[in-house]
Amino acid sequence: MKQKIAMAATQKILFLPHAIKQMSRPDRMITTDEVREAVLLGEIIEEYPDDQRGESCLVIKAVENRIIHVVCAPKSE
DSSP, rough: HHHHHHHHHHHHHOOOOOHHHHHTTTTTTOOHHHHHHHHHHHHEEEETOOTSSSSEEEEEEEEEEEEEEEOOOOOOO
């Protein structure tokens, strides 16, 4: 799964409205670069093989002295 995520993320990362809303909260202000770092270098802590959006997982990474978690659902397109 980690390899699928990295391959997809090197092509494109799609930020859904929920993610953008959470990233731009004044108490968070998470950048797209921080998300990219978490996706590419983070650790998978949960896998969701039967997710309605397709196979996905939860990735976590310490970035700039804070913990970032990202739900990833790699797509071939």
